[in-house]
Amino acid sequence: MESGFAIGRKLIKDIGHLVGFGAGAPGKLSGPEMRQLSVIEDAWLALEDGRVIGGGPMSEFPGIVDWNGLEVLEAAGRCVLPAWVDSHTHLVHAASREGEFVDRIRGLSYQEIAANGGGILNSAKALREMSEDDLFSVSLERMERLMRMGTGALEIKSGYGLDLESELKMLRVARRLGALERIPVKTTFLGCHAVPDGWNGPVDYTDYMVREVLPAVMEEELADHVDIFCEEGYFGLDETRTLLEAAKLRGLPAKVHVNQFKASGGVALCVEFGAMTVDHLEVLRAEDVAELATGNTMPVALPLCSLFLDLPFTQGRTLVDAGCALAIATDFNPGSAPSGNMHLAAALGCVKMGLEPIEALAAATTNGAAALGIESQVGGLGIGQEASLIVTRPLRSVEEALYAFGDPLPERVLLRGHWVD
Ligand code: NIG
Numbered sequence: 001m002e003s004g005f006a007i008g009r010k011l012i013k014d015i016g017h018l019v020g021f022g023a024g025a026p027g028k029l030s031g032p033e034m035r036q037l038s039v040i041e042d043a044w045l046a047l048e049d050g051r052v053i054g055g056g057p058m059s060e061f062p063g064i065v066d067w068n069g070l071e072v073l074e075a076a077g078r079c080v081l082p083a084w085v086d087s088h089t090h091l092v093h094a095a096s097r098e099g100e101f102v103d104r105i106r107g108l109s110y111q112e113i114a115a116n117g118g119g120i121l122n123s124a125k126a127l128r129e130m131s132e133d134d135l136f137s138v139s140l141e142r143m144e145r146l147m148r149m150g151t152g153a154l155e156i157k158s159g160y161g162l163d164l165e166s167e168l169k170m171l172r173v174a175r176r177l178g179a180l181e182r183i184p185v186k187t188t189f190l191g192c193h194a195v196p197d198g199w200n201g202p203v204d205y206t207d208y209m210v211r212e213v214l215p216a217v218m219e220e221e222l223a224d225h226v227d228i229f230c231e232e233g234y235f236g237l238d239e240t241r242t243l244l245e246a247a248k249l250r251g252l253p254a255k256v257h258v259n260q261f262k263a264s265g266g267v268a269l270c271v272e273f274g275a276m277t278v279d280h281l282e283v284l285r286a287e288d289v290a291e292l293a294t295g296n297t298m299p300v301a302l303p304l305c306s307l308f309l310d311l312p313f314t315q316g317r318t319l320v321d322a323g324c325a326l327a328i329a330t331d332f333n334p335g336s337a338p339s340g341n342m343h344l345a346a347a348l349g350c351v352k353m354g355l356e357p358i359e360a361l362a363a364a365t366t367n368g369a370a371a372l373g374i375e376s377q378v379g380g381l382g383i384g385q386e387a388s389l390i391v392t393r394p395l396r397s398v399e400e401a402l403y404a405f406g407d408p409l410p411e412r413v414l415l416r417g418h419w420v421d
């Protein structure tokens with residue numbers, strides 16, 4: 001301890017395993033790099049003004065020179081992980097749809113429920129009837145629940161409005177959640193989520209979204225990305241192309257729902273357009289993997305949707321072995337994934353997608369951040385990154401964090417330098 005270290009407000013010491021620390025952000029990790037997310041055994045981490053300012057092995061701990069206002073936390077036997085980054089959610093919605101859950105248990109499929117006017121259209125009806133303030137308060141409650149589970153950054157989509165006013169209402173609510181500055185919130189305009197009653201079909205409706213709703217969204221600066229449900233029975237390749245072209249002209253990056261039930265060439269189209277991400281991919285063909293291995297478009301797996309709808313799980317192992325930077329998110333929504341549990345999503349990455357625990361952690365943290373373009377800010381605990389982390393309950397190893405898949409993981413959660421109660 002020759003030089004001493006002017007440490008900031010919080011010091012976490014004797015950490016059993018510290019994940020994601022480094023001189024800078026871990027950033028987007030592709031293929032074999034996903035195994036290289038850093039893990040330091042017996043470590044310390046220093047935080048000041050909501051940022052990481054230092055860390056490393058306890059054997060190199062420089063000592064404390066300034067005790068003034070310093071909070072010291074002993075984390076012996078615990079892991080400290082970067083907070084989760086949930087890069088795909090439909091968190092803003094009016095109400096749950098457990099009636100459809102029971103219908104599915106009784107034998108109806110997700111698509112049959114949708115064809116009977118349930119599904120997304122059911123959520124759209126409820127959302128249109130709810131005031132913006134009420135929508136904000138139910139959504140805030142959900143966001144706070146996710147924060148308590150250790151989620152430190154979120155993406156939120158529209159797509160339950162399906163008309164000008166209601167789409168704007170959803171996105172305004174998402175922006176208001178972000179304006180609280182509790183965690184970073186990125187927003188995505190998903191007007192093309194389903195075709196509501198009164199339209200001839202997806203072509204006319206997409207045209208309306210492009211001509212009237214997208215410009216209004218841009219005018220109010222309500223969206224960071226655009227999305228479309230590219231799927232048989234929803235929106236086809238032509239409509240996807242129309243929307244992505246319009247968005248590209250306006251400089252709006254794309255994150256697209258694709259290959260959830262069927263593969264139809266949507267992946268190749270998205271890669272061609274340089275989409276940031278393609279999300280779902282429950283159905284994945286060899287040519288889709290090849291496209292993703294060559295382009296910059298990141299695949300995002302949503303294992304809670306696979307679990308809930310009993311769909312195939314995205315072939316994570318195959319994508320990582322092909323060199324892709326895979327992200328895992330929850331898809332939190334009332335129809336296909338009514339859970340924002342990133343811990344469970346990451347654990348399913350191991351159990352059902354063939355990822356090693358460190359790869360699943362990378363997918364759910366730094367690669368989730370890269371899927372939102374905020375990897376320098378969150379998703380790791382590199383110097384300068386946000387002080388957003390999970391102190392786990394006592395665990396023997398990082399692997400145990402995902403092996404113990406169903407039990408609560410965090411003992412404490414710190415987001416942007418504040419402890420979450
Ligand atoms: O990502 N597949 C499209 N959208 C959502 C589900 C929407 C809903 O059922 O409300 C999803 O799975």
Ligand code: FE
Binds near residue numbers: 088257331333
């Ligand atoms: Fe989704």
